[in-house]
Amino acid sequence: MLRVRFAPSPTGFLHIGSARTFIFNWLYARHNGGTMILRIDDTDVERNTEASLNSIFDGLRWLELGWDEQYRQSERLKLHQDLAQAIFEKGLAYRDFTPAQADDGERRQGETWLFNPGMRELSRAESDRRAAAGELFALRYRVPREPVRQICFKDAVYGEQAKSTADIEDFALLRSDGMPTYHLASCADDADLRISHIVRGQDHLTNTFKHVLIFEAAGATPPQFAHLPLLVAPDGTKLSKRRHGPVVSVTTYRDAGFLPHAFVNFLCLLGWSPKDDREQMTREELTAAFSFEGINRSNTTVNFTEEDPFDPKAVWLNAERIRAMPVEELAAQLLPFVSAAGFAADRAKMRMITPLIQERIKLLRDVIAVADFFFVDELAPYDPAELIPQKGDASMARTVLEKALPVLSAAEFSHDALEAALRRASEELKIKAGQMFQPIRVAVCGRKNAPPLFGTLEALGKQTCLHRIEKAIEKLQ
RNA sequence: GGCGCUAUCGUCUAACGGUUAGGACGGAGCCCUCUCAAGGCUCAAAUACGGGUUCGAUUCCCGUUAGCGCUACCA
Numbered sequence: 001m002l003r004v005r006f007a008p009s010p011t012g013f014l015h016i017g018s019a020r021t022f023i024f025n026w027l028y029a030r031h032n033g034g035t036m037i038l039r040i041d042d043t044d045v046e047r048n049t050e051a052s053l054n055s056i057f058d059g060l061r062w063l064e065l066g067w068d069e070q071y072r073q074s075e076r077l078k079l080h081q082d083l084a085q086a087i088f089e090k091g092l093a094y095r096d097f098t099p100a101q102a103d104d105g106e107r108r109q110g111e112t113w114l115f116n117p118g119m120r121e122l123s124r125a126e127s128d129r130r131a132a133a134g135e136l137f138a139l140r141y142r143v144p145r146e147p148v149r150q151i152c153f154k155d156a157v158y159g160e161q162a163k164s165t166a167d168i169e170d171f172a173l174l175r176s177d178g179m180p181t182y183h184l185a186s187c188a189d190d191a192d193l194r195i196s197h198i199v200r201g202q203d204h205l206t207n208t209f210k211h212v213l214i215f216e217a218a219g220a221t222p223p224q225f226a227h228l229p230l231l232v233a234p235d236g237t238k239l240s241k242r243r244h245g246p247v248v249s250v251t252t253y254r255d256a257g258f259l260p261h262a263f264v265n266f267l268c269l270l271g272w273s274p275k276d277d278r279e280q281m282t283r284e285e286l287t288a289a290f291s292f293e294g295i296n297r298s299n300t301t302v303n304f305t306e307e308d309p310f311d312p313k314a315v316w317l318n319a320e321r322i323r324a325m326p327v328e329e330l331a332a333q334l335l336p337f338v339s340a341a342g343f344a345a346d347r348a349k350m351r352m353i354t355p356l357i358q359e360r361i362k363l364l365r366d367v368i369a370v371a372d373f374f375f376v377d378e379l380a381p382y383d384p385a386e387l388i389p390q391k392g393d394a395s396m397a398r399t400v401l402e403k404a405l406p407v408l409s410a411a412e413f414s415h416d417a418l419e420a421a422l423r424r425a426s427e428e429l430k431i432k433a434g435q436m437f438q439p440i441r442v443a444v445c446g447r448k449n450a451p452p453l454f455g456t457l458e459a460l461g462k463q464t465c466l467h468r469i470e471k472a473i474e475k476l477q
Numbered sequence: 478g479g480c481g482c483u484a485u486c487g488u489c490u491a492a493c494g495g496u497u498a499g500g501a502c503g504g505a506g507c508c509c510u511c512u513c514a515a516g517g518c519u520c521a522a523a524u525a526c527g528g529g530u531u532c533g534a535u536u537c538c539c540g541u542u543a544g545c546g547c548u549a550c551c552a
Contacts, residue, residue, distance in 0.1 A: 011551080043551095161482095163480070182551070206480070206546070237545080297484095303502090315502090452513090
């Protein structure tokens, strides 16, 4: 039975690298009819926060992928400690009474540290005595070194991996407060939950040798491993909240109006390829095409800048998706963004506006910038010079607007009727259609760049249009 | 420092020894057009460097350089 897990630790918001790891796990599970497990790795009580936990769930739910089983490591402490005890009893781990170092980040630079002197060879009796006396200790794995061994595993992405035990330090299993370390808790749970494939970031590639050692000590067969290339910022460093800010948070994408399908599609393209030229893919297509063979080995840059926080490809994928959406559905998705901006809008109005802006927005939140004039009572102040058409002057603008008043008053407010009426008017004025439309557009929209005129007029309604044109004429005085 | 991983257009990637090194995003230009978009067409843009192996290397091997990761009683 194929079982995979996504195991975030709630020490920060859900970041896009984690989201991608989740997605690849999910795709692998679904492709093979396996089980997707969500496990919250919350053994670091110092750094865990409720807010992080919420951010992770918010983010994952937004992706609309789901999972089959859910666990929390903090509820499985007994299992971890029992395994630590068992490893200790087998003589494969020892107590290290060296006080925890205040971390200066600089210690041991320049040389390889393998273990603290004296602790490895402490006799069991002596060790028990000191422990019984209440002395604090960390439990360390006794990495075999006499003779040294090669620890090997085959990674589904990076191929055969081998490392000498001479290069693996005696890592901690239990901290001096008795809490399991990540390595121990993770392996204990992976074994207990019968995880068959571990799909995670490449930053764990070298940790995997330690994990193989723990699985061995636990008498368990190590699962299959598949490490994913890291997501890096344009500066080449690993994405992090501290360095790169909210652009790495999944909720930032959600709040900007990315569609989860487009976002997932984008993340899949980072470090994976279906090997043909497809880029826009549905979930079904992604699931069908996914395999570890398609995963690359080099780091992948998420292309963002200070001015433009979103990768242009993600934005394009999102825009494509928006264009392909049924109007009804897009209107419904847009409505919350409009309301959040403080505008009163209803379904019917939104339904009318949506086709006018559908191919003009890339993110859902763009609705505010593109369609604000549909919702306001009074247009924001604009430069009257904007009313002047190409190759025209202020008097032409006034002529057009004054002509528009009776024409629009008499017109039926539908797209085709409006177009016919305004084109006829431009002929009567002996000016180009464009020169006729531009002043009207600016008068009703308050800007030059706007959706197509006739649909806009229709959506705005006769009253509003006439009112705004009158205002524009005043501006030209 | 030690150990490990990686290296194709600006970015994401394709090419499992033989291609005019392909696609996409982004950029530039043209067309379409009531503005803006959308759409169509065109263009610029890459095999890090040096050695091998081979009739032939983007592809295989070695070295250099660069980047990244791990080297915590974080995960």
